[in-house]
Structures are given as C-alpha cells and as structure tokens.
Amino acid sequence: METPEAMKVPIYMDNAATTPVDPRVLEAMLPYFTTEFGNAASKSHVFGWRAEEAVEAARAEVAALIGATAREMVFTSGATESNNLALKGAAQFLAPRGKHLVTCQTEHKAVLDSMHALERQGFEVTYLPVARDGRLDPGDVARALRPDTTLVSVMHANNEVGVLHPVEEIGRITRERGVLFHTDAVQSAGKVPFDVEKVGADLVSLSAHKLYGPKGVGALYVRRKPRARLIAQMDGGGHERGHRSGTLNVPGIVGMGKACAIAQAELPAESARLLALRERLRAGIERRVERATVNGSLTHRLPGNLNVSFACVEGEALMLAMKDVAVSSGSACTSASLEPSYVLRALGVPDELAHASLRFGLGRFNTEEEVDHVVELLAQKVQKLRDMSPLWDMVKAGIDPSTVQWADNA
Ligand SMILES: Cc1ncc(COP(=O)(O)O)c(C=O)c1O
Missing domain, CATH: 3.90.1150.10 (Aspartate Aminotransferase, domain 1)
Structure with a gap:
C-alpha cells in the first residue's frame, strides 16, 4: 500500500x-543546561538560588496537576523509582504495625517486583485478580484487608489495556480502615482528571516521559495531612526533605513542570x-x-x-x-x-x-x-x-x- x-x-x-518531548517543554528546559546550570542545593550564590527557584516553580506545577501542594511532591528519576520508594519506603516504615500488603495482578513490573523484593524481606503480599474487563472489584480489596495490612497499591490506569480502576472506591475503603493507599498514576496523569483528594491517595507515582516531558525524571506524591511516612531508599545529602538524596536533575524537573502545566491546561x-x-x-x-x-x-x-x-x-x-x-x-x-x-x-x-x-x-x-x-x-x-x-x-x-x-x- x-x-x-x-x-x-x-x-x-x-x-x-x-x-x-513537546517543543514547548524543550524550550523551557534549554537554559538549565547552559546559563542556568546551578546546583539547586547551593545556598551560597545566585546560580544555586536560580536553580532552586526553577525547581520550586516546577514542583508547584506538578502538584497542581493532581490537586496536591508543592510540599508534598518528591522528585525522583522516574516512576520505577517512585514505585520502589513508595512501596518499600512505606512498608518498611510501617513494619512494626504489620507486614501484610495488597496489590493487583495487572500492576506494572515496577510494583510487582518491588512487592516480590518485600516478600523476600518477610512481608506477605496478596495479589488480587481482575475481572474480564480488567477492573479490580473494590469489594475484593475490602475483603483482603487484615489487621496487619498496612498498604494497598492499585494503579489508576493500566499500561497495556488502558483500563481505569475504581480508585475512588478503593481510597474510601483504605481511608476507613486506616491503611495507606498508593496508586501508580503514570498512564493517567494529564490524560484524564486525577485529584489526590477525590481519590484519597496517600502516595502517587508520576513519570515525565509519559506526558511529553523528558525521560529520567518522575515524582512521588507523599501526603502530609494525615502524614504518610517513608524510609528513604537512597541515602546521602538529604535532598527532597530526606526522602530522596541526590543532586536534583534541574533541566529534567523544569521540563516535567512545564509538561504538567501544558497537560493540565489542555x-x-x-x-x-x-x-x-x-x-x-x-x-x-x-x-x-x-x-x-x-x-x-x-x-x-x-x-x-x-x-x-x-x-x-x-x-x-x-x-x-x-x-x-x-x-x-x-x-x-x-x-x-x-x-x-x-x-x-x-x-x-x-x-x-x-x-x-x-x-x-x-x-x-x-x-x-x-x-x-x-x-x-x-x-x-x-x-x-x-x-x-x-x-x-x-x-x-x-x-x-x-x-x-x-x-x-x-
Ligand atoms: C504504569 C507504569 N508504571 C511505571 C512505569 C515506569 O516508569 P519510568 O519509565 O518512569 O520508570 C511505566 C512505564 O512503562 C508505566 O507504564
């Protein structure tokens, strides 16, 4: 043909x-490779201050896309890292309270393999099945919860079949039972409305390269009220309020902020x-x-x-x-x-x-x-x-x- x-x-x-990468995103990023190259953690000069200012503006743009506040966003290297940090960080922090976790069989490998790693650390994981249409029954989540359950992880949209899970119902159940709720919103953020308050999520993973931003940058939403606590998985200089050490990828973060702002407006x-x-x-x-x-x-x-x-x-x-x-x-x-x-x-x-x-x-x-x-x-x-x-x-x-x-x- x-x-x-x-x-x-x-x-x-x-x-x-x-x-x-959307050309508007690239344009926003470019100065941060050359003239605005400062380290956002350098507190002693204008190069650092300007980089920090750009990171904070981007943090507010990413937060706005999901109805969060800027202080609740932690920048990472992508959603694989966000999922690892959310699941391992929360499960390990809450281990003294219980070691049972709940997820779904159709999650992305970054969730499933993090869960397998936690099983090797002595956690027990329930992998819930889905119906023929690919959706998880919130009733199954409620029935899977036990007194020692600390965390439920169910993605918003599946990456293969695009199916949207009933996250609002799941969020209501977890909130009622005092269990943390993580959702991987990588595929849905910027594509369909997603609001952390409506969903009742405590932890949300995002990735820039799925919404016309650059590869190698992502974010994790960590709720402040009530506070979701995590054990950091990357130790070092204590960046990102101690959640994720490592010099910030300023151009990438600026790109993610711009990508989120465009996605939200359009x-x-x-x-x-x-x-x-x-x-x-x-x-x-x-x-x-x-x-x-x-x-x-x-x-x-x-x-x-x-x-x-x-x-x-x-x-x-x-x-x-x-x-x-x-x-x-x-x-x-x-x-x-x-x-x-x-x-x-x-x-x-x-x-x-x-x-x-x-x-x-x-x-x-x-x-x-x-x-x-x-x-x-x-x-x-x-x-x-x-x-x-x-x-x-x-x-x-x-x-x-x-x-x-x-x-x-x-
Ligand atoms: C649902 C979902 N979660 C997580 C990831 C991993 O994201 P990243 O490429 O930013 O590590 C992907 C990407 O394939 C995805 O589709």
Whole structure:
C-alpha cells in the first residue's frame, strides 16, 4: 500500500511506552543546561538560588496537576523509582504495625517486583485478580484487608489495556480502615482528571516521559495531612526533605513542570480529541477486519488506548508487516520476551489471542489521517497473514482451534 505523500513515516502510535518531548517543554528546559546550570542545593550564590527557584516553580506545577501542594511532591528519576520508594519506603516504615500488603495482578513490573523484593524481606503480599474487563472489584480489596495490612497499591490506569480502576472506591475503603493507599498514576496523569483528594491517595507515582516531558525524571506524591511516612531508599545529602538524596536533575524537573502545566491546561480538549481518534480507529478496525476483539473495558478506559486481538495472526508478525507503524504487542518493558502478556492472561484472554494482540497508544501528535492509514494497513496485512494461516481456514470453517486434538509428533 502506498503511503500518502503528506504523511510522515514511521507513524508513532506507542505513546503508552513513551512520548516525544513537546517543543514547548524543550524550550523551557534549554537554559538549565547552559546559563542556568546551578546546583539547586547551593545556598551560597545566585546560580544555586536560580536553580532552586526553577525547581520550586516546577514542583508547584506538578502538584497542581493532581490537586496536591508543592510540599508534598518528591522528585525522583522516574516512576520505577517512585514505585520502589513508595512501596518499600512505606512498608518498611510501617513494619512494626504489620507486614501484610495488597496489590493487583495487572500492576506494572515496577510494583510487582518491588512487592516480590518485600516478600523476600518477610512481608506477605496478596495479589488480587481482575475481572474480564480488567477492573479490580473494590469489594475484593475490602475483603483482603487484615489487621496487619498496612498498604494497598492499585494503579489508576493500566499500561497495556488502558483500563481505569475504581480508585475512588478503593481510597474510601483504605481511608476507613486506616491503611495507606498508593496508586501508580503514570498512564493517567494529564490524560484524564486525577485529584489526590477525590481519590484519597496517600502516595502517587508520576513519570515525565509519559506526558511529553523528558525521560529520567518522575515524582512521588507523599501526603502530609494525615502524614504518610517513608524510609528513604537512597541515602546521602538529604535532598527532597530526606526522602530522596541526590543532586536534583534541574533541566529534567523544569521540563516535567512545564509538561504538567501544558497537560493540565489542555486536558479537557485533548482528552476529547484522543477519544474521538480512538473511536475512529476502533470503528475502522470493526468495519474492515473481522474477528478483531478489544481487550479490556471500553467504558472505563484511557481515551488514547486501544488493545486489540486479531484472531489467527501473530502480533509480532503483524508488527513486522506494518514496519512503518510503531505500536507494541504488550508492555514495552517485556515485549522482548515471547511469554504472552501477564496482563492479558489476568483478564482471561486465551494465550493464542494474547499472542495476537496489538496495543495502540494514541497521543498528542497523532492525526485522523494517520488513523485512517493505519486502519487500511491493518486490513491489508491481517488479511495477508490470515491467507497464509491454516488456523484461519479452520476458523472460517467454524472449527474452534482450541478444541482440536493435535497429533503428538514428539
Ligand atoms: C504504569 C507504569 N508504571 C511505571 C512505569 C515506569 O516508569 P519510568 O519509565 O518512569 O520508570 C511505566 C512505564 O512503562 C508505566 O507504564
């Protein structure tokens, strides 16, 4: 298929993995690499004061995006670090009170692997399942709480299927029971409204590179009233009120602040635009490709996410066939492995359909023309791959391949 002349290829539709830095963000950052290069911790001269001023302005911008106060934001190197600090820091601080933690099976690896590390330190962790639509039942959270539970961690939006969890209900339950609530809002912040007061969250992880800011910078919200206490995981000069030592990444922090301010100002219009693009993509696939199924709830979902399984087509093969379109067949961090996605498995998606899935992550710079082009490409390439697939012949003949008894040639 010809690429229309005006369209720039490759087309980027993997905005859940990362986003480009918005030119307005880059412009705000640039002086902090050169003329404004001071160390924000240098108290004795104007270079340090100016860097500190920029960091504090950015702190207020990041806080405003989630309805927090500037004093509650701790800058980190990204959400992997924020999740580690939140979970290990809170669990270890509260260990004298209890050593039981609750999370969800579809969390990002930065949460799951932090929990595994805590298990090795003697904590007990309950991993709650999700329903077919990918959502966690808040009743399951309530039932999992025990007298020795100190912390619940449930993400706001899932990175693979874009499903939004009922965090407000979960926050009410944890507040009532005196348990800390951490939420990983990396995928949702700046995309859909999120307010720490409405959610009742005590700890919230954010990452700049998912919202058109730079890579290598993130933040952790740490509630002050009532105070969430943490044991620092990085010891040193006592930066960030002792929560996270290390010289601050001033240009990165300035970029994160600008990215959050833009996301907040543009959120209502941009989320409506992305939803319209997403629905255009979904309607196009529905019209042009048979046996394509959306994974995860469509009503409780990020506007820019679509995760689709194309029966009898390998996701990896389809991605190769569409080499001018950047999408992903699972979480960016684990797509190097051939294991079917643990998130799709947790939703009850059969392995063959999990292998047949693609994640589309629409973002600020995608257009209707790009969506239409991708639909046409998908229709063509899926058909081509199915024409070569004996499984597709069976499906067309009304046979369910999962019920077939294959001969054992081993
Ligand atoms: C839900 C979620 N949490 C955490 C992370 C890790 O963020 P970072 O890349 O800033 O370490 C990601 C990024 O893939 C994510 O999608």
